Amino acid sequence: LIxxxxxxxxxxxxxxxxxxxxxGIYGTIPYTSELCRQILNTDILTEDxxxxxxSQHQMEDTxxxxxxxxxQLLCFLLRGEADLIxxxxxxxxxxxxxxxxxxxxxxxxxxxxxLLLALWTRxxxxxxxxxxxxxxxxxxxxxxLNRDGSLKGPKDVTGIxxxxxxxxxxxxxxxxxxxxxxDPAHPSHAIAARSLRPWFTIGQESTFHSLRSLQxxxxxxxxxxxxxxxxxxxxxSNFTTLIYLGHEVSLDALRRCQGAIEDATCTLLQDTLLxxxxxxxxxxxxxxxxxxxxxxxxxxxxxxxxQVLGCPDQLIDHILCTPALRHRFVIGLRDGKIIWNGVxxxxxxxxxxxxxxxxxxxAEMNCGAPGRTTELTGMPRTNTKTGMLRALRIIxxxxxxxxxxxxxxxxxxxxxxxxxxxxxxxxxxxxYKEALCRSFAELCASVLYPxxxxxxxxxxxxxxxxxxxxxxxxxxxxxxxxxxGQHLSVELGIQKWRQCSTPLRRKHAGLEEMWLEDQxxxxxxxxxxxxxxxxxxxxxxERATLGxxxxxxxxxxxxSVLWHxxxxxxxxxxxxxxxxxxxxxxxxxAPAPATAPQAAIPAVNFGALAEEVISRLEPRLAALEQRVxxxxxxxxxxxxxxxxxxxxxxxxxxxxxxxAPAPxxxQPPLPNIQEMPEHHRQRRSPSPDDPTEGxxxxxxxxxxxxxxxPAPAAPIPxxxxxxxxxxxxxxxxxxxxxxxxxGQRLAVMSGLEWQKDVV
Numbered sequence: 001l002i003x004x005x006x007x008x009x010x011x012x013x014x015x016x017x018x019x020x021x022x023x024g025i026y027g028t029i030p031y032t033s034e035l036c037r038q039i040l041n042t043d044i045l046t047e048d049x050x051x052x053x054x055s056q057h058q059m060e061d062t063x064x065x066x067x068x069x070x071x072q073l074l075c076f077l078l079r080g081e082a083d084l085i086x087x088x089x090x091x092x093x094x095x096x097x098x099x100x101x102x103x104x105x106x107x108x109x110x111x112x113x114x115l116l117l118a119l120w121t122r123x124x125x126x127x128x129x130x131x132x133x134x135x136x137x138x139x140x141x142x143x144x145l146n147r148d149g150s151l152k153g154p155k156d157v158t159g160i161x162x163x164x165x166x167x168x169x170x171x172x173x174x175x176x177x178x179x180x181x182x183d184p185a186h187p188s189h190a191i192a193a194r195s196l197r198p199w200f201t202i203g204q205e206s207t208f209h210s211l212r213s214l215q216x217x218x219x220x221x222x223x224x225x226x227x228x229x230x231x232x233x234x235x236x237s238n239f240t241t242l243i244y245l246g247h248e249v250s251l252d253a254l255r256r257c258q259g260a261i262e263d264a265t266c267t268l269l270q271d272t273l274l275x276x277x278x279x280x281x282x283x284x285x286x287x288x289x290x291x292x293x294x295x296x297x298x299x300x301x302x303x304x305x306x307q308v309l310g311c312p313d314q315l316i317d318h319i320l321c322t323p324a325l326r327h328r329f330v331i332g333l334r335d336g337k338i339i340w341n342g343v344x345x346x347x348x349x350x351x352x353x354x355x356x357x358x359x360x361x362x363a364e365m366n367c368g369a370p371g372r373t374t375e376l377t378g379m380p381r382t383n384t385k386t387g388m389l390r391a392l393r394i395i396x397x398x399x400x401x402x403x404x405x406x407x408x409x410x411x412x413x414x415x416x417x418x419x420x421x422x423x424x425x426x427x428x429x430x431x432y433k434e435a436l437c438r439s440f441a442e443l444c445a446s447v448l449y450p451x452x453x454x455x456x457x458x459x460x461x462x463x464x465x466x467x468x469x470x471x472x473x474x475x476x477x478x479x480x481x482x483x484x485g486q487h488l489s490v491e492l493g494i495q496k497w498r499q500c501s502t503p504l505r506r507k508h509a510g511l512e513e514m515w516l517e518d519q520x521x522x523x524x525x526x527x528x529x530x531x532x533x534x535x536x537x538x539x540x541x542e543r544a545t546l547g548x549x550x551x552x553x554x555x556x557x558x559x560s561v562l563w564h565x566x567x568x569x570x571x572x573x574x575x576x577x578x579x580x581x582x583x584x585x586x587x588x589x590a591p592a593p594a595t596a597p598q599a600a601i602p603a604v605n606f607g608a609l610a611e612e613v614i615s616r617l618e619p620r621l622a623a624l625e626q627r628v629x630x631x632x633x634x635x636x637x638x639x640x641x642x643x644x645x646x647x648x649x650x651x652x653x654x655x656x657x658x659x660a661p662a663p664x665x666x667q668p669p670l671p672n673i674q675e676m677p678e679h680h681r682q683r684r685s686p687s688p689d690d691p692t693e694g695x696x697x698x699x700x701x702x703x704x705x706x707x708x709x710p711a712p713a714a715p716i717p718x719x720x721x722x723x724x725x726x727x728x729x730x731x732x733x734x735x736x737x738x739x740x741x742x743g744q745r746l747a748v749m750s751g752l753e754w755q756k757d758v759v
Contacts, residue, residue, distance in 0.1 A: 161215035399427030424581035
């Protein structure tokens with residue numbers, strides 16, 4: 001029912017019509033009033049609008065996936081009409097679409113719009129006979145069925161909800177334009193949008209509300225559900241080999257794979273692109289003005305680095321000054337202009353794109369946690385006029401790629417910057433590629449595409465270019481699959497690499513766990529504001545231009561360097577030359593210095609210590625036993641002392657039976673803390689809300705022998721029973737309180753008589 005029509009299918013003409021319909025609406029977004037787009041992007045029917053207006057996608061080809069879902073929905077309605085219970089208005093709109101399929105494309109797009117409006121501007125009430133009356137919900141149910149009839153997981157439906165919600169807003173955007181152009185009651189886009197708000201806000205009976213509600217439930221299930229295990233550690237491998245997709249993925253094989261990619265990259269750069277000429281760049285002498293956000297700035301355009309980098313056109317000069325290369329690339333001169341050999345330029349530019357592809361997969365696999373495709377392919381080469389900052393930086397000796405995490409932009413209103421330190425060889429490759437090859441690549445693009453300004457802009461703006469277009473995720477995945485298939489015996493694209501590499505990094509690279517949200521630190525909380533406010537508003541250094549808190553940068557780089565060492569690549573942070581950064585020069589990091597041995601702790605004779613404790617307790621216990629037995633009536637109280645004696649004797653048995661670990665040491669008399677004068681007691685320093693303040697005392701830190709304290713000169717007179725009861729009434733604030741039972745009275749009087757705590 002939801003299959004995409006193929007050529008020869010009766011519905012095949014619908015493919016081009018849906019594409020035209022969606023692209024037509026999509027193109028009107030920049031020309032729609034901002035207020036109208038804010039209304040469209042507000043989910044709740046309130047006067048507080050979403051300040052982020054409805055906008056186009058970041059990637060140009062994203063609309064294709066969204067249009068595909070509309071096409072599937074229309075095919076579902078046309079093919080399954082007989083099994084659906086549809087209102088008359090929807091049935092008429094569907095019949096109009098069916099009749100228009102053989103007409104002009106404008107007639108088809110108009111019928112598509114009428115049908116979608118009829119679907120999404122009405123209430124769908126469930127009944128016992130028809131629990132799912134909304135055709136859009138029925139369509140979503142069909143998308144969750146696999147070919148074998150099984151159900152897909154919750155994670156497979158959240159994207160469908162998001163795409164459909166975006167498509168609904170597009171349809172209502174088109175209706176806003178139609179109403180403002182044809183209906184005098186709606187003179188502006190914003191007024192038209194307000195009249196349609198009940199159909200694209202939650203809290204109203206509508207398809208939009210149903211989709212948003214279902215999306216929220218599905219997202220909650222996905223977040224709270226742990227994925228099923230899809231790999232295991234090989235027994236006896238010491239966590240160096242994973243069994244994944246039925247294949248072994250070992251660290252040794254992964255190191256060989258990354259080494260082979262590094263070797264191929266260096267060979268391609270030096271032999272093919274630089275023609276074996278020994279260009280030299282003192283990478284360690286390069287500077288980067290991190291606080292510079294001027295459009296067009298990068299470390300390659302900084303005048304401070306001009307002498308280190310040399311002339312930007314030195315590769316072109318080398319080609320023109322070398323007879324063999326000049327014969328290869330130049331056909332001749334015409335009116336004082338060089339006529340370049342397009343075939344030779346195309347071959348060189350293709351090799352340059354191959355280098356970009358190898359750099360991309362190394363940035364994905366070698367530099368810590370892998371990024372998403374949009375983080376890799378859309379990196380700007382220099383600061384842009386729209387405020388995007390360059391992706392390649394030098395920070396504290398690290399050549400770093402500053403990736404931008406776009407996934408949470410809709411929720412947080414901003415992009416998150418994620419720095420990755422490049423290993424030394426890849427860092428040097430980036431420097432040579434941009435400093436020496438970029439100018440010639442721009443020349444090749446201008447010669448091969450003289451009338452295509454878009455291709456020229458790619459080489460001026462993007463850090464990575466795939467010949468005549470930007471890279472996409474499939475380009476990176478296919479290259480990764482080829483290399484991993486050669487060396488790991490299993491093809492790993494971007495998605496599978498993220499799954500497979502995570503446990504290896506977790507075990508061997510010691511991933512740094514850092515909070516990236518707006519968490520408080522002690523210092524910022526003490527200043528009375530959040531950590532985000534702290535680094536954005538106070539003591540702002542040049543590192544703030546990175547878009548990341550200053551104290552996060554070090555741990556990010558450390559994580560990358562740990563993974564470099566695991567792969568046996570010369571780690572980042574050293575700014576080495578191409579030759580010095582080769583993996584053959586890798587040296588394992590020196591082991592951490594051993595901690596100084598702790599001073600030997602003298603052995604303690606626990607047996608003698610236990611004997612001493614019992615000898616001091618036994619006389620007092622005997623005296624208390626005699627007093628309690630003389631007055632107690634409870635059988636449990638009478639048996640308490642016999643059980644206590646048995647317990648003490650049992651605790652002494654192992655100590656007396658086992659050989660003493662050290663000669664018996666005379667234990668000095670233990671001071672009675674309650675009899676100690678106040679000036680000899682060392683009081684604790686409790687916290688402000690410590691409820692135990694004044695109840696306990698720590699022993700003095702001094703090593704001086706314990707004080708020998710004399711016994712009290714005269715016994716303290718024992719309070720009478722009535723005095724004790726009066727004191728308890730004052731403490732409890734109950735003037736009429738009496739003894740709860742005989743045991744309570746005996747316990748209190750016994751404690752007063754002995755002048756000690758009774759447990």
